[in-house]
Amino acid sequence: MLGLFLLTLKMLLKRCSAFVTTCVRRMSGAPRRFPVQGGPITLQQHWCSNIKLALMQFQGIVSLSGFHAINWSFLAFLVNTELSRSTGAQTSFDPELFAQERSRLLSVLPKTQAELPKRTQRDSYAEVVIPLESDVELQNQFVNVYQGIRTGRLLECLDVFSVYVCFKYAYNEKQNVPSPFSIVTALVDNLTLRPGAFLNPKKDILLTGFVSWVGRSSMEVTMSVLQDDTEKLRSNFVMVARDPLNRGSAVINAMSLENDDDRLYFEKGEANVLKRKASGDESLLKSPPNGEESKLIHEMFLRSDDFTADSAPPGANEKFMSEATYKDITLCHPNHRNRYNKIFGGFVMRLAYELGWASATSYCGTRMGATFIDDILFRRPVEVGSILHLTSVIGYTEGDSVLVRVRADVEDYKTGKKELTNTFYFTFKAMDGSTVPSVIPRSYKGYMIYLDARRHFLKNLASQ
Known part of the structure; x- marks a missing residue:
């Protein structure tokens, strides 16, 4: 009888210990x-x-x-x-x-x-x-x-x-x-x-x-x-x-x-x-901006309406989005392939990240550190022999942080046809804590990029 009691007690203690360990790990985020x-x-x-x-x-x-x-x-x-x-x-x-x-x-x-x-x-x-x-x-x-x-x-x-x-x-x-x-x-x-x-x-x-x-x-x-x-x-x-x-x-x-x-x-x-x-159902490719976003971009438009094509934005810490776009181009050789004879996805991610970091650092004029990387969607494989076009743009800025969107397109050099293969979102933070220049769109496409990037930034901020 005593042996059964001790065995039951041992099992209960084991379960309690596991429960406490689980709770501690969940609270600490380990x-x-x-x-x-x-x-x-x-x-x-x-x-x-x-x-x-x-x-x-x-x-x-x-x-x-x-x-x-x-x-x-x-x-x-x-x-x-x-x-x-x-x-x-x-x-x-x-x-x-x-x-x-x-x-x-x-x-x-x-x-x-x-x-x-x-x-x-x-x-x-x-x-x-x-x-x-x-x-x-x-x-x-x-x-x-x-x-x-x-x-x-x-x-x-x-x-x-x-x-x-x-x-x-x-x-x-x-x-x-x-x-x-x-x-x-x-x-x-x-x-x-x-x-x-x-x-x-x-x-x-x-x-x-x-x-x-x-x-x-x-x-x-x-x-x-x-x-x-x-x-x-x-x-x-x-x-x-x-x-x-x-x-x-x-x-x-x-x-x-x-x-x-x-x-x-x-x-x-x-x-x-x-x-x-x-998130896909609410995409700006399917639905227009919501009320708050429409008001935001309208206010930005009213501010930018005074700008001429050749003028600089007002304030020393603002830049046009058109001046915050960077590009890279790479020929995809067979040595970068995976075992399915497609270009290794990690290779594309590295190229996109390093372009994103360089873009953020160049735009802000200070050393930047990554804080979030999210929603890297692989739409289609990159074929060996393709020409890979990477285009980055500073999509959103707030305080000491920027969100960089990098678009990857593959070109068939025989036909000249380009197709979107990946979209990357990288959030960087100024390592010295300085306020980064505000980015200002000047076209409807620019405003949509701004809102899309803002959504990603706010989602990442809420997840902290």
Whole structure:
């Protein structure tokens, strides 16, 4: 009788302890972590041991431009050779051969979720260490001119890491090697840098992540970036499972929720889906500005009506939006491709971020630091050989902050046709706390850009 009582008491104490731990973590905003057998692996080990073997079991879709590890040329050759031998993935750029090899996997692609076993959030959890402390060459890939971390490089890492996390989650009992799934990035829902967050390029960085929500073919990956056991950045990437040829959607494993934490993250993912739908319905591309916004831009118009085409805005701290536009152009070479022979999304994100940062710094005349990155929507893949046009504009300013919108268009140089592929929103803050110049639109298009950017800024401000 006493033994039963003690066993019951032990179970109650265990549940209470778990409940208290969950409450403390939720209140503190600490990242969720699961036990990892053998501890986190290092970036070099990602290529040289455990994760490389895991990727061989999956698809091996990681683009080498995603991780810049030691001895770049030799390591790239080694990894490509091993992945090619074990998964049938190509080391050379041959789209026709790629299509032939991947088309064979269509027969093992599941048609319904009922064919797949349910998976848990724990199944997908992974940790990776970027060993900057011990690797000087790796430091050189990540350090910026201010002795901090290049955020663009971090975006590349997170993009690759999110794909790996999804492949850990996806499981098809019919498959052998390789996997019939193609996993692509659909959206960076948000990426928040903690207030005062500074990443030291001479200290190790820990990436953690897990699939926190799934739909029929979509997965939301929650990731954190830590240094010195402190969370510096948190992000949510929305990934999509596609068929072997990346031409249509594929069903993914349904999720089994094990505990209250699982349900909390899953419900948050459901809420994010509804928010994105509501935001799309209220888009300025579908609906006119609301009453408050109409009044705001009318007041701005009345102020700007006195300006002539050649005059400068009144006040020393104001600039026209037309003078706050910056451009970049890049030819997309095969070495920037992913395993689906499309340009690696992390590469595009890095280019866009660095243009956005340069634009904000040039516009404000002072060093800027990123605070929010949100709603990076991947509308269509970027083909190898495309000409990538990046156009940034200072969309909104308030106090010491600016929101930069970067538009990515791909051009088929044979036809000259351009198509929108991505839109990026980056919020930056003046590091010295100075008030940034106010941006003033001068056209209806400019006013719509201003309102769109303002909506993103206010949404990010409310989420703090």
